[in-house]
Amino acid sequence: MTAPLLDVRDLSVEFPLxxxxxxxxxGISFSLEAGEVLGFVGESGAGKSLTGAAIMGLLEPxxxxxxGTIALQGxxxxxxxxxxxxxxxxxxxxxxxxxxxxxxxxxxxxxETIQLHLGLSGEAAxxxxxxLLEEVGIDPERRSAFPHEFSGGMRQRIVIALALxxxxxxxxxxxxxTALDVSIQAQVLALLRRLCxxxxxxxxxxxxxxxxxxxxxxxxxxxxxxxxxxxGPTADVIAAPRHPYTAGLMASTPxxxxxxVDTVLPQIPGSMPGLTALPSGCRxxxxxxxxxxxxxxxxxxxxxxxxxxxxxxxxxxxxxxxxNGG
Amino acid sequence: xxxRPYLDVTGLSRHFDISxxxxxxxxxxxxxxxxxxxxxxxxxxxxxxxxALVGExxxxxxxxxxxxxxxxxxxxxxILIDGQTAFDEAGGQAQDDHLRQKLQMVxxxxxxxxxxxxRVGDILMEPIKAFGLISERGAQRRRVDELLEQVGLxSPDAARFPHEFSGGQRQRISxxxxxxxxxxxxxxxxxTSALDVSVQAQxxxxxxxxxxxxQLTYLFISHDMAVVRVMAHRxxxxxxxxxxxxNEAGKLxxxxxxxxxxxxxxxxxxxxxxxx
Numbered sequence: 055m056t057a058p059l060l061d062v063r064d065l066s067v068e069f070p071l072x073x074x075x076x077x078x079x080x081g082i083s084f085s086l087e088a089g090e091v092l093g094f095v096g097e098s099g100a101g102k103s104l105t106g107a108a109i110m111g112l113l114e115p116x117x118x119x120x121x122g123t124i125a126l127q128g129x130x131x132x133x134x135x136x137x138x139x140x141x142x143x144x145x146x147x148x149x150x151x152x153x154x155x156x157x158x159x160x161x162x163x164x165x166e167t168i169q170l171h172l173g174l175s176g177e178a179a180x181x182x183x184x185x186l187l188e189e190v191g192i193d194p195e196r197r198s199a200f201p202h203e204f205s206g207g208m209r210q211r212i213v214i215a216l217a218l219x220x221x222x223x224x225x226x227x228x229x230x231x232t233a234l235d236v237s238i239q240a241q242v243l244a245l246l247r248r249l250c251x252x253x254x255x256x257x258x259x260x261x262x263x264x265x266x267x268x269x270x271x272x273x274x275x276x277x278x279x280x281x282x283x284x285x286g287p288t289a290d291v292i293a294a295p296r297h298p299y300t301a302g303l304m305a306s307t308p309x310x311x312x313x314x315v316d317t318v319l320p321q322i323p324g325s326m327p328g329l330t331a332l333p334s335g336c337r338x339x340x341x342x343x344x345x346x347x348x349x350x351x352x353x354x355x356x357x358x359x360x361x362x363x364x365x366x367x368x369x370x371x372x373x374x375x376x377x378n379g380g
Numbered sequence: 381x382x383x384r385p386y387l388d389v390t391g392l393s394r395h396f397d398i399s400x401x402x403x404x405x406x407x408x409x410x411x412x413x414x415x416x417x418x419x420x421x422x423x424x425x426x427x428x429x430x431x432a433l434v435g436e437x438x439x440x441x442x443x444x445x446x447x448x449x450x451x452x453x454x455x456x457x458x459i460l461i462d463g464q465t466a467f468d469e470a471g472g473q474a475q476d477d478h479l480r481q482k483l484q485m486v487x488x489x490x491x492x493x494x495x496x497x498x499r500v501g502d503i504l505m506e507p508i509k510a511f512g513l514i515s516e517r518g519a520q521r522r523r524v525d526e527l528l529e530q531v532g533l534x535s536p537d538a539a540r541f542p543h544e545f546s547g548g549q550r551q552r553i554s555x556x557x558x559x560x561x562x563x564x565x566x567x568x569x570x571x572t573s574a575l576d577v578s579v580q581a582q583x584x585x586x587x588x589x590x591x592x593x594x595q596l597t598y599l600f601i602s603h604d605m606a607v608v609r610v611m612a613h614r615x616x617x618x619x620x621x622x623x624x625x626x627n628e629a630g631k632l633x634x635x636x637x638x639x640x641x642x643x644x645x646x647x648x649x650x651x652x653x654x655x656x
Contacts, residue, residue, distance in 0.1 A: 236644065265606075321581040
């Protein structure tokens, strides 16, 4: 058994403030094999972007990793992410305009990236840049154009070409299509998935959209208030979500095939707590319809793909005897 | 009454001049360039119903919304609201307070559409005072409390500032402000696209419940086919400023006639086995 491509164990991230420390990520563990597409889903503030930033070593100070390990092919990188950033691990951000240099042509930017990471000569790098542009569906003739001359979807294709240029083992895509129209979103996601599969590169796709998860990922990890609440093969999680939050998230997403104007959407009451006011025990319990007495006191362990007392020994023991407290 | 639509829009058009400045044109020999944002759009909404306009960015859906509430002047066409002329090519824009009071708008971003320096109570009080709906102060305050309760907030919230609320709660405040003038017609411009899904469901359900309770008529603008399916009785599909297809919501979703509508539906991410 070789080490997985990426192995993250008990990752915790904190933001120290004057009076308290905000725990933004609490004991996140997951691993990823080559060629696999793992989706991170959750609402704003759940910690999904922060997980990506922690892996890349891009945490904004004073945020810092306080515990846990990140290993790329068995090599620990949590203290030295700069050595893999942009090379072995590529990143795609939400807004393509901010990740491209507005003053340089896209061809120049590609050639520079290729030369820096692959050490090719000018001519070979140029040829490689042309290949990459063709692969992402952009006419190589346009390599002398500047980023502002492209549409949003085209720019995101260029960003994908840039991320793929150093032949990375892993690409972290943080809401790569949120700024795009749906028709373009579908094309860009399909392109990203195909190119990574062809190269055997793994992808972490960060999104808030369960539909994007369902159509693009192999496995999914659901985050809530800084904790991993459920993880598993996408098809299984979609077909039978186990954590009440995952189930609620899916139920409240309108599904084109199943709704009409008479539908009352199932809703999760309240909203996700801020980091300054995290509830005790399971962080979802104040919004959970299945909450038991234990849930407010004891944080559920993540085991067997889910962190919920409904599936743990505590839950099944106490669940039988205790009357439903409402 | 039964036959007259609540909102009736005919031949609405809006062009934007996107040419270079005059001198630059003289120097470079460039021509005048005109962008047609909305091109001869006609539709109507029955009282108490929701009409949705869907389309991608640049399709002209927000421009139509802004023209109907009077934030933007159409170049041609006619807008009738409850039988009254809101805009007529010949007569121009009506500046009628009585008409203004009947229509309100809920904007996309609850972060930029609420004055950060005003308490929620003052935000809700302004339409009441501006239209002179209630003059006695105690009664004004009771109305504010009632509005807050209608949207699922509580009376102590009146003393707080917008930044103390989450995105979903802020959108509830926007809705309460829209309701403050007792409108009959609300234009909702992507009211949930800045919100998380679990909160989106809350706001969509609230809008539907208010429609039932207060017999409101909605024009609902969105890019999300699934959201539109939940909200609308009728759907119009916009592409490059033109209405390419329009039908009763169920029929449009089940048998879309235009390739563009079909493409929009096919690109909507979906998952099998979801709860409706």
